[in-house]
Amino acid sequence: MNAQDMLSTPINLDFYLLNDLLSDDERALVARVRTFVDTELLPVINDYWERAEFPMQLVPRLAELGIIGTTIEGYGCPGMSRLAAGMVALEMSRGDGSINTFLGVQSGLSMGSINLLGSEEQKQRWLPQMATLDKIGAFALTEPDHGSDSVALETTARLDGDHYVIDGHKRWIGNGHIADVVVLWARDVADNKVKAFIVEKDAAGAYPHGYVPEVITGKVGKRAILQADIRIDGLRVPVANKLAYAESFRDASTVLAATRSGAAWEAVGHATAAYEAAARYAMERIQFGKPIAAHQLVQNKLANMLTELTAMQLICFRVAQLADLGQLTGPMSSLAKMHTAQKGRWICSSARDLLGGNGLLLDNHVARHLTDMEVVHTYEGTDFIQSLLIGRDITGISAFR
Incomplete structure (x- = not known):
């Protein structure tokens, strides 16, 4: 084989023909995501990655792909199979890990928490706008002193009338500085059980008093997705914003x-x-x-x-x-x-x-x-x-x- 033949040789990335296990619809979905990655993501991502900035310009196009919410059924979500959702993550990561993390936080962690642990009213309230990326989500569990042992988290929630008052510190929270809907995990002092609360921006796009996020800088990886260090001091969250079925770690x-x-x-x-x-x-x-x-x-x-x-x-x-x-x-x-x-x-x-x-x-x-x-x-x-x-x-x- 001469050099020219080598240059034109396709790279076999599916040695055991696993793509044959996909349905026609799943193959079409993979092709749609791959085209987005090749034509819109790869041409710009290095510049954003080097500057440690998130490419907000891509958010409307991500919404148009019809992949937000992945396996969730209803509420404007695509209701994919686990295999289709996995292939979407593979293709997006083949382009860039930061964008895949953004989507994972949105679809899996924040929307997933609401879908698994929210009441029907809560699902209807938040999921449809998150499925169109009109509202961006975050998942605030990890703390400075509790990563692998997050079961021991120290952020607390105290019932005060029709609100919970939350105090603590979260770290490495993807989208935590821009999210419209933050799933915040805290320990209820009344029963010492870990529960989830939704922190929302107000109509003017501001966080409530007591929620102070700061972007973590100096990372050598995932530079195009920004994580926040969040100080929480006297944050008041309505009782209605506690996820209905989040009752323990x-x-x-x-x-x-x-x-x-x-x-x-x-x-x-x-x-x-x-x-x-x-x-x-x-x-x-x-x-x-x-x-x-x-x-x-x-x-x-x-x-x-x-x-x-x-x-x-x-x-x-x-x-x-x-x-x-x-x-x-x-x-x-x-x-x-x-x-x-x-x-x-x-x-x-x-x-x-x-x-x-x-x-x-x-x-x-x-x-x-x-x-x-x-x-x-x-x-x-x-x-x-x-x-x-x-x-x-x-x-x-x-x-x-």
């Missing part, structure tokens, strides 16, 4: 379990982009008179990258099937998240190696996916935490205490 865990597989799909998206970039580069980069793809070591690396990517795909497809059947367990989700985060991180690192110095340039996209994978490796439960959840399932013994 177990309910927060239910939301997190439902979204954990989304992180696994995102890892596949980053790994897909990195592998594709590395394979194309290997066929185009000429050194010592021939493409570097002609060397045995490079082919060995690409073969191992494809093997791990395919294993990641297989896990995520099976997780989606189990979720649609109602058979997905927490440890199953943990295994998927742990494996895909480990291997996605390795694939992105390997791609950076294969690109050499050019792998450091944003124009080649690999560096952005590499640093974003560092974030995915951490959120929705770190590698260590996932391993302990799986270990508890294996042994019946909890190693958390």
Whole structure:
């Protein structure tokens, strides 16, 4: 095969023909998202990522894609299968992790909390406008001193007449500085149970007194999605804004379990982009008179990258099937998240190696996916935490205490 043939060779990203398992509607949805990523997201994202700014200009187009709310049925949401929702996350992450996180916070965490734990009146009140992105959501659980052990959160809520008064501190809250609807988790001092409250902007677009967000700066990954550090002091939230069925931390865990597989799909998206970039580069980069793809070591690396990517795909497809059947367990989700985060991180690192110095340039996209994978490796439960959840399932013994 000559160099020209190599340059025109397509990159096989679906070695086991998993896309054949999609319905025609799902394939059309994937194609729609992929076109958006290729024609509208990729041409602009590096500039926003480098400046650490969120591309608000893309929000109307994201709304037009018809993907907000993913698996939620009714209220203007698309009611996708878990497989379709996973493929949307994969394709969006193949473009950029920050945009996928924005969508995950919107559809999975904030809208998901309201859908799972809200009353019918609350769902009707908030979900339709969130489905069109007329209202942006946030999910405020993590605190400065409580990430993996968020069950021990210290933010408190005290009933005072027809309001709850909330005091505390939240950190790493995606969209927390711009959201119109913030799902805020706090411990009710009356019964020491963790509950969820909706904080809303007023008609003028201002947060109520006592909710003070500040954007976290200096990140090396997910730079185009902004997280907030939020000081909460005497914040008054109407009783009607307490989510009706959020009565304990177990309910927060239910939301997190439902979204954990989304992180696994995102890892596949980053790994897909990195592998594709590395394979194309290997066929185009000429050194010592021939493409570097002609060397045995490079082919060995690409073969191992494809093997791990395919294993990641297989896990995520099976997780989606189990979720649609109602058979997905927490440890199953943990295994998927742990494996895909480990291997996605390795694939992105390997791609950076294969690109050499050019792998450091944003124009080649690999560096952005590499640093974003560092974030995915951490959120929705770190590698260590996932391993302990799986270990508890294996042994019946909890190693958390």
